[in-house]
Amino acid sequence: DVKVTQSSRYLVKRTGEKVFLECVQDMDHENMFWYRQDPGLGLRLIYFSYDVKMKEKGDIPEGYSVSREKKERFSLILESASTNQTSMYLCASSAPTRAYNEQFFGPGTRLTVL
């Protein structure tokens, strides 16, 4: 059974803290994605990676960075958390580049920044 796991389901942090969100997939997928989900806005792409050590900005990269040192792991980093980064964060992965390949999603991390 394919699986994408995220390190935490719920996280509470304080303004200014450095926050790490971890995502691991066991499907040997090249592509990995980080989304942010907010009510009424759907899913917005923050960053994606199509290979180890490769990354590209998505639609809303400001305030975020990513790291992909191993194929199965993709980390999202909030260098200095702010209250407007309170949100649901979803990680996904997909097989090598095909436009019709589905993305597999993790359960999400609900981050609250106080």
Next chain:
Amino acid sequence: AQSVTQPDIHITVSEGASLELRCNYSYGATPYLFWYVQSPGQGLQLLLKYFSGDTLVQGIKGFEAEFKRSQSSFNLRKPSVHWSDAAEYFCAVAGSSNTGKLIFGQGTTLQVKP
């Protein structure tokens, strides 16, 4: 630029009634289209996808969707809704750069009345 619009933010139907969720896309070439479902507290699960061939696509959990190029639509249907179908539904289109990126609609929340 590609875009996806889900005109209905919230829909309520009675259990046993039929369901149609609307999705309109903007894309110049043949689109690759997806419907995902997100149950409360869960990640997204693929219901069905269209990338070629028969314009009526069957998915899991009794859902189907019809691709209509003339209307730029990919509406999701189910003949008889069950209480367990209450969830948020997202339509998505694959981006033109063939990177595996998806562009999501804003989502439609389905409530099922007993």
